[in-house]
Amino acid sequence: MNALLAATPVPRDLPLPLPVPEWLLVFCLVVFFLVHILFVNLMVGGSVLVVVLEWLGLKNKRWDALAHEIAQTITVNKSLAVVMGIGPLLCINLLYTMQWYSANALTGHAWLLIVPLVITAFLLTYLHKYTWDSWTTGGRKTLHQLTGIAAALLFLFIPLIFLANVNLMLIPSEWEKVKGFFSALSIGNVLPRYLHFMAASLAMTGLFLAGWLGRQGSDFSHLDGFTRPELRRFFYTICARVTLAQFVLGPLLLFTLPSAGITTQVYVIIFSGASLGLLTLWVLFGELKRPDATIGSRYWLIVLLFSLVVLGMGSGRHVYREAALAAHKTQIKERTERYYTALAEFNKAHAAMPQVAEQSPEQLFMNCAACHAPNVKLVGPPLTEIAQIYAGNPDGIVAWAKAPGKKRPELPQMPPMIHLGEANLRKIAELMLIKGAAAAAK
């Protein structure tokens, strides 16, 4: 344990209290994050489905029409995904200031790339959506498909950047090994996280589309190749099969987590969530067996069950994070307190020291010494030269230093020194003349 901790950087925290109670922040983080990730799921899953269905549409036009309908939802979901992401970002910044920003910096290039990558992906989705009816044949259709594929590939890549950060922030003991974004991928369990997330994206998109396209009032004028029950069944099936796969991917994620945060509590929460997930799956498969007339009647029950499962997983994730970082957080707190106690003591002693009412001319002259040396030209002319120009005229020096002019073309501009005050400048000027004369006499 100690050997491990020795390699863990323990920074000092910012000396400001949290603006709201911690429990409130935790609550906001868990809830806002789930809302955010839901829209991200729909955006990512939707764009993958669109690519596949458009490709199927080459053989049978009805898939093309379905893909087009889904493409309309992506552009809305993507905007919500972005705007709903800001809240959880605020919360995580506050709760895990030291770990989160550090992970960002260690993967800095990729972190910055989020901005242009997401912009490109969004522009491509718009292009894909708004050229659907005009790029319809031959090479143009291929170009259209390529646009969709490019957008989907970007959407498949961008989550990796976030996952790398979420993963890295949990393992400060490994930070020293990280040299750039790609090396951060090999630490912890980024890949299982990624698979779990991608599967969730497909499942959630299936569930969403079963409800959205299958809803009573939905407009079927562009979807004449399908019936409503058919669509419901199709998207339910996607949701059910992928969710089944989560029973492999989920444990894979759980058992590859770094052990530091695994507690009984985490297991209890996650396994309760998983059993609820089994129940959900059972209801879902039951729904699939229904005849056309009643398929979809359990939709809201399934949504509710899924929400509970997701909430459970989200809480489990938070409990794990807290446990994984507990030691690091305590160390940071101790170090911060130690530092600020020492600082307060120092400042108290400092304030108690008799204040030097006035600075001596020698001290004041330090403000000029960086540029004016006795004999040599540093930045400005040497003191000998100044003493020559201003012999017997210290006020001239004061006037100059308050608002320096531009005399010597080969030298830079001298900065104004007016903030030192007239009285101080006068002392400096007198000393300057003495020093200059002395240097010249040598």
Place this chain on the structure above:
Amino acid sequence: MDFPSFYMDHLAGGRLIIGLIASLHVLINHPLAVGAYPLLTWMEWWAHKNNRPDIDRLAYRITFIVFIVTTTVGALTGVGIWLSTSLFAPFAIGSLLRVFFWGWFAEWLVFISEVVLIMWWFLTWKKADTPEKKKKHIRIGVALSIMSWLTMALIVAVLGFMMKPGVWNQTRAFIDAMTNPLYAPQLGFRTFFALMTAAVFIWFTAFFFTKKSSSGDDRPWRLRRWIVYRMSHVVLISMLGVFLFGTWYWNCVPETMKANSSVALLTQEFMSWHGQFQSLLGWTVATFVVIALGGLSDIFTVPRWALLIPSVMGIWMLGHFERAREFMRKPWVIGEYMYSNGVHKDELAYLQSEGILKHATYVKHREVTEANKLECGQDVFMLACSRCHSTTGLNSVLDKFTAMYGADKPWDSVGMTLFIKGMHQTRTFMPPFPGNDREAEALVAYIQQLRAKPQTLHGAQTEGISFSPLPKGPAMTAETQPQR
């Protein structure tokens, strides 16, 4: 700063990227969101009232462009400011977040409603086919215009607050931001600036949608005439606002600067900024007037490219405007509380006496010795200078010292050390050096070595981190420090 240092040598440490993203955001947000929404809503309303489907269609087409740009580049550059400052100045953004949490939270809520409203407005435009539905639709546009303006009003408050030193230290109340003497002129200036540039933008894009048809149909031409005439009015009126608020702002800035700073910050650079701002304001306003009058006159003379001139001047002017904030802020990131390099005002004396390396985290050594001098100097550079200077890239220390000591002679190390220790006195926009004498010497040694052998310095995003462990217990002396 106690975070791994993200740093890009060739881009002034990385500061340039924040600047780039932020400028792009403002350039999109002002004309295309804050300014354009109300004007487009007004066009929709006018078309509805006077039964002019051609104007409605034109408004819709321009809204399409606005929609695409604001929901992609506009929204993401907004988030990008956040992401890039998290990298470059986590100490600042982290502290600001703890202090101004509610401001940002409110900003987020307003931003959500703005995004929902723009999607709702644009995506339901074609579906509003009855007068009742149309009226409702126009109301969405009004709500959107209000929300986008509120977003700007809030963020200007947050920014103004950050610059206002002293006050929040005592009161820590958000309302103080609104009482900042620069708040009202700044908000007024931005509002009218947004309207003025939005009018020019709508005017410009309308040209693409009102092309003359070959069949001698003069309706597109009449539509173009209509829009140019109306937008010229908007330009003229908002230009008056820009001029008035700009002048008010220009008059307030020196007062605020004097009042805000313990030292007179009125440096030559600022004076020249101040002079330039005035003439730039004059010239920008003049070009907008000429264009607007051209639009008003019956002889149809203003060509499309001519509209680019005031737009470019507007951009330039806005950039200049934003620079004032930079001036007033330096050397602080949070007025009178934290310097640009993350050092707190009240820990300065402590660090100067104890040394900055001793209390840092991501450094190789904690005590300067003859052997590790260069490595220490590099760490000191990273901690104390790298948020404003690069080593060999833009705004590099090498260039700065070359300007002082010349390119062809050796630099005087003693002079450099003296300069660094007094740099806040010589150059009031720089923070005081936050380390002890040996660290200043190490820094100078590093810079001298850099001069002899210029080498790019890499940040934590490529090099990773290295750190020397902290000695156990409160007493940290060189003897008890374990060697790694």
